[in-house]
Amino acid sequence: MSDINIGVFFCTCEGEIEKAIALDSLAQEASGRPGVVAVRKDSCLCSEHGLGAIREDVNKFGLDRVLVAACSPSLKTKEFADLGINKYLVERMNFREQCSQSHPDNSEDATKKARALLGMSLEKIRHSKALEPVMVPAVRTALVVGGGVAGINAALDLAGAGAEVFLIEKKPFLGGRVSELHRYYPRLCPPSCGLELMFSKLESDPRIHVLTSSEVEGLSGSPGNFSISIKTSSSDPTKPSEKVQVRTIIAGAVILATGWEPFDPTALTEYGYGRLEHVITNLDFEKSAREQKQFLEQQKKTAFIQCVGSRDERHLPYCSDVCCMVSIKQALLLKQANPDNEITIFYNDIRAPGEYEAMYRQARTRGIQFIKGIPSELRQDAQGKISVSVFDLVAGERTEVAVDQVVLATGMKASGGTAELKNTFGLATNKYNFIESHLQCHPLDSQREGIFSAGCCRAPMDVSRSIESAGAATAKALRYLQGEIAVTPDFPVVDILKCDRCKRCVEECPFKAYSFDDKGFPQVDILKCRACGICMGGCPLGAISLGELSIEQLSGMLDVLDTSYLGEDEPVILGFLCKNDAYRAADDAGAKGISCPSNLISIMVPCSGAVNGMIISEAIAKGVDGILLAGCPDNQCHCIQGSVLAKTRLADVSNKLKEMYLEPERVRFASISRDDPEKFAATVKEYVEELKQLGKNPLRIQ
Amino acid sequence: MGHEFIGGEKLKCCYQCGKCTSGCEVNRIDPSFQPHRLLHLFGMGALDELINGDAIWKCTTCFTCSERCPQGIAVTDILWSLRAMAYKSCRASELLSAQKSALFKTGRLYPATVLDHKKREKAGLPPLSEDSSLISRIFDAAKADG
Amino acid sequence: MPVYVVKDKCDGCKGKEEPLCEQICIGDLMTLNSDTGKAYCRSLRDCWDCMSCTKICPKGAIEQRIPYQLGYHGAKLIPMLGTDSITWTCVDIEGKVERFSFRTRNKH
Numbered sequence: 021m022s023d024i025n026i027g028v029f030f031c032t033c034e035g036e037i038e039k040a041i042a043l044d045s046l047a048q049e050a051s052g053r054p055g056v057v058a059v060r061k062d063s064c065l066c067s068e069h070g071l072g073a074i075r076e077d078v079n080k081f082g083l084d085r086v087l088v089a090a091c092s093p094s095l096k097t098k099e100f101a102d103l104g105i106n107k108y109l110v111e112r113m114n115f116r117e118q119c120s121q122s123h124p125d126n127s128e129d130a131t132k133k134a135r136a137l138l139g140m141s142l143e144k145i146r147h148s149k150a151l152e153p154v155m156v157p158a159v160r161t162a163l164v165v166g167g168g169v170a171g172i173n174a175a176l177d178l179a180g181a182g183a184e185v186f187l188i189e190k191k192p193f194l195g196g197r198v199s200e201l202h203r204y205y206p207r208l209c210p211p212s213c214g215l216e217l218m219f220s221k222l223e224s225d226p227r228i229h230v231l232t233s234s235e236v237e238g239l240s241g242s243p244g245n246f247s248i249s250i251k252t253s254s255s256d257p258t259k260p261s262e263k264v265q266v267r268t269i270i271a272g273a274v275i276l277a278t279g280w281e282p283f284d285p286t287a288l289t290e291y292g293y294g295r296l297e298h299v300i301t302n303l304d305f306e307k308s309a310r311e312q313k314q315f316l317e318q319q320k321k322t323a324f325i326q327c328v329g330s331r332d333e334r335h336l337p338y339c340s341d342v343c344c345m346v347s348i349k350q351a352l353l354l355k356q357a358n359p360d361n362e363i364t365i366f367y368n369d370i371r372a373p374g375e376y377e378a379m380y381r382q383a384r385t386r387g388i389q390f391i392k393g394i395p396s397e398l399r400q401d402a403q404g405k406i407s408v409s410v411f412d413l414v415a416g417e418r419t420e421v422a423v424d425q426v427v428l429a430t431g432m433k434a435s436g437g438t439a440e441l442k443n444t445f446g447l448a449t450n451k452y453n454f455i456e457s458h459l460q461c462h463p464l465d466s467q468r469e470g471i472f473s474a475g476c477c478r479a480p481m482d483v484s485r486s487i488e489s490a491g492a493a494t495a496k497a498l499r500y501l502q503g504e505i506a507v508t509p510d511f512p513v514v515d516i517l518k519c520d521r522c523k524r525c526v527e528e529c530p531f532k533a534y535s536f537d538d539k540g541f542p543q544v545d546i547l548k549c550r551a552c553g554i555c556m557g558g559c560p561l562g563a564i565s566l567g568e569l570s571i572e573q574l575s576g577m578l579d580v581l582d583t584s585y586l587g588e589d590e591p592v593i594l595g596f597l598c599k600n601d602a603y604r605a606a607d608d609a610g611a612k613g614i615s616c617p618s619n620l621i622s623i624m625v626p627c628s629g630a631v632n633g634m635i636i637s638e639a640i641a642k643g644v645d646g647i648l649l650a651g652c653p654d655n656q657c658h659c660i661q662g663s664v665l666a667k668t669r670l671a672d673v674s675n676k677l678k679e680m681y682l683e684p685e686r687v688r689f690a691s692i693s694r695d696d697p698e699k700f701a702a703t704v705k706e707y708v709e710e711l712k713q714l715g716k717n718p719l720r721i722q
Numbered sequence: 723m724g725h726e727f728i729g730g731e732k733l734k735c736c737y738q739c740g741k742c743t744s745g746c747e748v749n750r751i752d753p754s755f756q757p758h759r760l761l762h763l764f765g766m767g768a769l770d771e772l773i774n775g776d777a778i779w780k781c782t783t784c785f786t787c788s789e790r791c792p793q794g795i796a797v798t799d800i801l802w803s804l805r806a807m808a809y810k811s812c813r814a815s816e817l818l819s820a821q822k823s824a825l826f827k828t829g830r831l832y833p834a835t836v837l838d839h840k841k842r843e844k845a846g847l848p849p850l851s852e853d854s855s856l857i858s859r860i861f862d863a864a865k866a867d868g
Numbered sequence: 869m870p871v872y873v874v875k876d877k878c879d880g881c882k883g884k885e886e887p888l889c890e891q892i893c894i895g896d897l898m899t900l901n902s903d904t905g906k907a908y909c910r911s912l913r914d915c916w917d918c919m920s921c922t923k924i925c926p927k928g929a930i931e932q933r934i935p936y937q938l939g940y941h942g943a944k945l946i947p948m949l950g951t952d953s954i955t956w957t958c959v960d961i962e963g964k965v966e967r968f969s970f971r972t973r974n975k976h
Contacts, residue, residue, distance in 0.1 A: 290745075290790055327739070332792035368739040396745020396790055411743035411756065418753055520891045522881050524926075560888060560926035562951045575951045633926065638950025641969050675877070676928045680946050680957040681965045719955065719967060 024084040026145065027058035027077050028138075031065035031090035033116055040120035040130040043089075046138060053142055057081045066096045075104045085109050085145045089138070091116040092607045093624065094599070106150035108509070108568065113141050114607075118622055121610035129586060129618040136585040136621060140577040147573045151509035154546060158244030158505045160184060162497060163271040165236055166437065168196020169483055170475025171277035172218045173490035178275075179227040181494065183501045186269055187222070188234040188250055190437060194219065196279055197476075202309035204483045205349040206379060237266065239274070239445050242547040243470025244505045246271045272505075273470050273497035274445075276455060277490065278437035280476035283329040283336055283430040290397040291328065291428055298406060298425040299398060301328075302346050305427050309353065316357035320424035323408050324351065324365040325395055330431035331368070338452055340431025341480040344371045347429045348379055351388045364389040364421060366410055391419070398426055432480040445471060454479050469531065469548045470500050510551040510567040510626075516541050518563035525555035525564060530660035552659035553630025557669065562634050569625065574635050577623070583643040583720050586619060591645035591711035593704070595622040596631045600658050602650030602692040602700065609697035616701045617708045620648065627651065628689070629662030633669045636687055640677065643720035646686050646711045650700070653691040663691065683714050727803035729796035736761050742787035742797050748780050755780045757787050757797055764800065773808040779815040829857040870912035870933050871898075871921060877929035880905040889921035889930065923947045923954070 028050040032038040043061055051059045058081045062070045065088060077083060086105055090096075093112035101107035115134055123130040162178045164171045167189030175187040187194075198204065198211045222228050234252040241247040252265045282303045285293045293299050300308070308315040324347040330340040347365055354361040365383075367390060372380040384390065395410040405422040412419045434453035442449055447468060450456040455473040474493040475486040499505065514525070525542050526534040533548035534555065544555075556564045562571045583592045597603040603624045609616055625631055628651025636647050649670055651663040667689050674684040690703045742757040743749050749756060755777055763772055772778055778801050787797040808814060814822075821831050834850055842849065880900055881887035889898040889907050897910050898921050907929075909915060922930040934943040944959040952973040958966045 327792065331737070333735075333794040334792070368737065393740035393744055394792075396741050396786065409744065409750075411740050411746075411749060411758075413738065413740045413743075413758070418749065520888060521886070522888050522891075522926075524882060527882050560924065571951055579952075632951075634949060634951050637948045637955075638953060641948060641950050641953055641955040672927055676946070676948055679928070679944070680948060680955075680967070681959065682957075719969060 024055055024146065025057045025082055026053075026055045026085045026087060026142065027060070027074070027081060027083040028056055028087045028142075029065055029074055029077075029089065030059075030061045031070070031088070031115075032061065032063050033091060034063055037090070037115050037120045040124055041115060041134045042131045046089075046131070046134060049135070050138060050142075055085075055146075056142075058083060065090050066099045071099060071103065078104045085111070085148065087111050087113065087138075087141055087145055089113040089115045089134070092118065092603075092610075094604060094607060106152075108151040109145070109148050111141050111145040111148065113137050114622070117607040117610035118616075119610075119618075121613065122606075122616040123618040124613070125615055132585050133618045133621065136582055139580045139582065140621070143576045143580045144573045147570060147576060149567075151567050153506040153508055156244055156505045156507060156547060158272045158500055158503060159270050160501050160503055161186065161269065161271045162501055163188070163246070163248055163269065163274045164277060165274065165441070166196070166277035166279055166475070166477070167191070167194035167230070167232065168277060168279045168475060168486075169198045169215070169218075170279070170477075170486040170490045171196070171275070172215075172222065173487045174275045174277055174474050174494055175228050175230075176218065176221055176225070177491050177494035178497065178501070179225050181498055181501070183227070183272075183498075185228045186231065186250075186271065187228060188231045188236065190233070190235050192233045194222075194230065194232065198483060200303065200306060200310075202306045203349065203353060205345055206376060206484075208349065208353065236441070236444055241270075242545045243500050244272050244547055246274060246470065248274070273472065273500040275490070275493045275497055276438070276441060276445075276447075276471065276473045276477055277475045278441060278477040279435050280432040280480065281435045283340075283433050285328050285428050285430050287335065288328060291325070291426070292398050292400075293428060296398060296400055296406060299428065300425065301428050301430045302343065302350065303430070305350055309350075316354055316361075319358050319360045321362045321405075321421070322351075322354060322364075322425050322427060323406075323421060323423040324363070324427045324429055325408075326365065326367040326370075326429045327394065328428040328430050336431050336433065336452070338480075339371065341371075342482045343429040343431055344369075345376055345379065345482065347427065348372065348383045348388075350427065351383055352379070352386065355386045355388065362389075364391060364408075364423070366391050366393060366395055366408070368392070368394055432476060435477065438477045447471070469533075469550070470497075472496050505547065507546045508551070511546045511549045512544055512551070512553070512555050512564045512566050514542055514544065515563045515565075518561050519559075520561055520563075522560060524558045524560065528554050528558045528661075528665060530554065530662075550659070552627045552662060553625060554627060554659060554662055554665060557627075557630045557632050558665065559632065560634075562632055566626070566630070569630075571632065571635065574623070574632075575638060578635070578639050578642050578644070581621070581642070581644070583645070583717075589716075591619055591708060591716070592643075593620040593646040593648055593707060593711070594639050594644045595620045595648040595650060595704075596625050596628065597622050597692075598628045598651040598662070599624050599626055601652040601656070601694045602628070602690070604694050605650075605692045605697045605700045608695075609701045612697055614697055614701045616704050619708045619711075620704050627657070627659045627662035628666035629657075629659060629664075631666060631669070633673050636670070636673045637676070640673075640682070640686060640717065641719055643717050645714075645717045645720070646688070646707055648688060648690060648703070648707060650690045650692045650703070653693060656693070663689075682718070685710060685714065686717065727800070727807070729799035729803060732793060732795045733761065733765055733800060735793040736765065736795055737793065738762060739792060741790050741792065745786045745790055747784060747786070748782060752780065757781075757801070760801065760804075761795070761797065764804065769807070772804055773811055773813050776815045776817065778804045778808065779817050826861055827857070828854050870915045870917075871909050871919075872931045872933055873907050873909070874929045874931060875904070875906050877927045878906045878925075879927055879929075880907065881926075888924050888926065892920045892924045894918060894920065919945075919947060923949050 030043045047059050047061055050056055058077045064070050092114050119130050119134055161184040164175045164187045175185045178185045195215050201211050234250050237249040237251050239248050249268045329335040351363045391412050393410045393413045395408050399407045401407040406426050407422050409420045455477050472493040474490040521540050531548055531550050533545050534542045537543045553566050565571050628649050639647055649666050651666055654663050657663045670687050670689050673687050678684045692700050740758050781801045783798050785798050887900055887907050901908050932945050940961055942961040946957040948955045953971050955969045
C-alpha cells in the first residue's frame with residue numbers, strides 16, 4: 021500500500037505537548053515509514069496559519085491521507101474537517117489529553133506511548149475510505165396523530181414551517197381533553213377561547229388536512245418516506261358502516277400526540293367514588309362547572325383530597341404533575357363565583373412550580389384552607405353530608421369537617437391510544453406506558469427515528485407545557501421535512517459474502533434499523549440507524565463494519581501494536597472507550613492533570629457494544645496483556661443496551677480464556693461516567709497493578 | 723437498621739402523608755398514638771424513645787393503615803417488629819405486664835364482667851370457675867416463664 | 869473427535885432457523901433440537917473432527933471429546949478465533965499447556 025501519500029503533522033500545542041513528548045525524534049521516525057511523503061511540526065495546527073500549512077502540503081505533495089497528532093479528536097472537529105481532503109481520510113491522534121497531559125511525570129513513557137499510537141494510526145489510515153453524506157429524497161409531509169391541544173399546535177407549527185400536514189383524530193371532533201375543561205390555568209381562560217382560535221387557524225391553512233373519526237392502521241417505510249394507512253369511519257353514529265374509507269399517505273415524520281386518560285378512583289374504595297353521592301373527581305368537577313351555572317355559585321362546603329391514586333405504589337407510582345394546580349384552580353373558581361364558598365384542601369405536598377407559586381399564594385390569601393394530612397376514608401353522616409376525619413399533621417391533632425362535596429384530585433394515565441400505537445408503530449414505552457427513549461438527552465424521541473412525541477403521551481403535563489412540547493417536537497421533525505435528508509456516512513455496511521444469516525444484528529439493534537432482504541440477508545435502513553455499532557460488535561463472523569471504523573482497521577492496528585512498547589516488564593492494556601462517556605472522562609483526566617499510567621492505549625468506539633468479541637480474542641492472541649471495555653453506566657447508555665451487551669460479550673471471552681488456562685481477568689468492563697475522570701484514572705492504575713501480579717500474557721512472545 | 727426486620731425495606735419511603743394516622747381507630751380515642759410519627763422516629767434511628775415508651779403497645783393490629791398506605795409500607799408489621807425489639811431488650815410496657823399477670827393468674831387477659839356472666843348463662847354454659855390453681859398447673863407443666 | 873455441546877452456554881443462536889454450527893458443518897451433522905432449543909450433533913460416529921463448529925460458535929459452547937489415542941479424557945483442544953488468526957490451546961492428560969498461534973489470512 022505504498023502508493024498512497026501520507027502526510028504526518030505534529031502540533032506542539034504551544035509547547036504543551038512537546039514538553040512531554042519528543043516530537044522531533046518521532047517526526048524523524050515518521051518520515052522513514054513507507055508512504056509518508058510529508059512531515060511537519062507546528063506550534064498551533066488549529067490556527068489559521070497551521071491549517072493553511074496543512075492545506076498547502078495536501079496540494080504540494082498530493083496527499084491521500086492526513087495524520088494529525090494534536091489534542092483529543094473530540095475537539096476542533098470543524099477545523100480539521102476542512103483541510104482540502106475528504107474529512108474521513110484525516111486521522112487524529114490524541115497526543116495531548118491522553119498522552120502528554122496524562123503522563124507528565126515520565127516523559128520517556130509518554131514518548132514511547134506516542135510512538136505506539138503513531139504506528140497504529142499509520143496502519144489504520146491505510147484502510148480509511150473517502151465517504152460522502154448520502155442524500156435521500158424525502159417528502160415534505162408530516163403526520164400528527166391526535167387532535168388535542170398538543171396535536172393541533174404541532175400541526176400549526178409544522179404548517180408554519182412549510183410542511184404539508186395530516187392531522188388525524190380518533191373522535192369525531194378536535195379539542196381532546198382541553199375541550200372538556202371549564203377553565204385552564206394560569207389565567208383561568210375558557211378553553212373555547214384558545215381552541216376556537218386554533219380551529220380557525222387550522223381551517224384557514226390549506227396545508228393542513230384534518231381527518232376526524234380516523235385512526236392509524238399501519239406504518240411501514242423509513243423516516244423521510246413513511247407509508248401510513250389511515251382508516252376513516254363514518255362520523256354519523258346512526259350510520260356506522262357507511263363510508264369506511266382507507267387511504268395511504270406518505271409522510272417524512274410523525275408526531276404522536278395521543279394524550280392521556282383520567283385515573284379511575286373506584287379502586288380506592290375508602291373514598292367511596294361511585295358509592296357515595298357528591299364524591300367526584302377533578303374532571304367531573306370541570307364537567308359540572310361547564311354544564312351547570314349554579315355548580316360553582318351555590319354556596320357549599322367543599323373538600324379537595326390530593327394525590328388520589330398518584331404517588332401511590334399500588335396504582336400510579338409517579339406524580340401526575342398537574343393535580344395540585346388543578347385543585348388550586350378549582351378552589352379559586354369556587355371562591356370567585358361565590359365568596360361564601362368554604363374550601364379545604366387536604367394535601368401531602370403542594371407542587372406549584374415556577375410562577376404558579378403566585379396562584380398558591382392567592383389561594384391562601386382568599387381564605388382557602390390548606391391542611392397537611394391525607395384522609396383515610398370518607399363517610400356519610402346522619403345529615404347526608406360527607407364527613408372527613410383527618411389527622412392534621414401540622415397542628416398535631418385530629419380534625420373533622422362535614423362537607424357538601426369532596427373532589428378527589430385524580431391523576432393522569434397513559435391513554436389507550438398510546439398503547440395501540442405501541443403495536444402499530446413498534447414503539448417503546450417506559451414502565452408507566454408513556455412514550456420514552458432516553459429521557460435526559462432525547463426527551464422527545466421515541467426509540468424510532470422520525471417519530472416524535474408531544475404532550476401527555478410523553479408524561480403528565482399541563483396545557484402550557486403540552487403546547488411547548490409540540491413546538492419542540494416540530495423542531496426535531498423538521499430535519500425529515502426538507503425534501504432531502506443528508507445521512508452521515510458512519511452507518512454500518514454488511515459484507516454479504518461473509519454473512520451467514522444468523523440474525524444476531526437484526527435482533528440486537530436497539531433502533532430496529534435492520535430488516536431482511538428477499539434472500540434473508542440483513543440490510544440496514546440508514547435513516548433509522550444511529551451508528552451505535554452494536555451490530556458490528558455482535559456479528560460472530562465480523563461481517564459488519566462501520567463507515568469510520570472497520571474490523572480490518574482494528575485487526576491491522578492490533579498487528580502493528582508493539583506489546584512491549586514500555587519495556588519487557590510493563591503490561592500493555594488496550595482500552596475501548598465509548599465516545600459518549602468513557603473517552604471524554606479519559607480526556608478530562610488529562611485536562612485536569614490527573615495522572616494515569618501510560619500502559620493504556622485507547623481506541624474510541626461509538627458504544628462499548630460496538631466491540632466485537634473476535635477482536636478482543638485477537639488482541640489477547642497478539643499478546644496484549646489486558647483489555648478494558650469502558651462504557652456508560654447501564655441505564656444511561658445512549659444506545660439503550662450497549663453496555664449490557666458489551667458485558668455479555670466480555671463474559672463469553674472471559675469464559676474462553678478460562679478454558680484455555682489463561683487468566684479471565686485479562687478482559688474487563690468498567691462503567692465510567694462522563695464526569696468521573698478520577699474513576700477512570702483509578703480503574704487504569706488498579707488494572708495495571710493486577711496485571712503486574714498476573715504476569716505477562718503468555719502469548720506475548722509469539 | 724435496615725432489612726433486619728419485617729417491613730424494613732420500605733420504611734424510608736414514608737413521605738409523611740398522614741393517611742395511616744387519619745384512619746387509625748386508636749388515634750380517634752387516644753390522639754397521642756400517631757403511627758406516622760412512630761415511623762418517622764424509627765426512620766431517624768430514635769429507637770430508645772420507641773422501645774422504652776408505651777406507644778408501640780397500643781396498636782390493635784387492625785391493618786387499616788397498612789391497607790391504605792400509598793407507599794405500600796407494612797406499618798403494622800413494623801410496629802410489631804418494634805415490639806419484638808423491645809421484648810428482646812427486656813422492655814415491656816406496663817400494659818403488657820399487667821396483661822401477662824392476669825393471663826397467668828386467671829387464664830384471662832381481662833377480668834370477667836357482669837355482661838360476660840350473663841352471656842354465658844344465656845348460652846347455657848356453666849359459670850366461670852374462680853379457682854385459678856388449675857391454670858397455674860397448666861402453665862407450670864408447659865414450663866412457661868412466669 | 870466428536871463434539872459436545874455445553875447446554876448452559878448454547879443459546880440456540882437466538883432460536884432462529886439455522887444456528888451457526890449447522891450452517892458451517894460440512895457433514896450436515898449439527899442441528900437444533902426443537903424441544904430444548906439447543907444444538908446437538910446428529911451422528912457422532914460420522915463426525916470428521918474438522919472443528920469448524922467449535923471455532924465458529926459465538927458463545928464457545930462446543931467442546932471436543934478427545935479419543936484416547938490422542939489424549940483421552942483429561943486432554944483438551946481449544947481454538948480461539950481472531951479475525952485473521954487462530955490460537956490453539958492444547959492441554960495433555962497431565963495438564964501440560966501449550967499454545968500455538970497461526971495467521972489465517974494475509975494482510976488485507
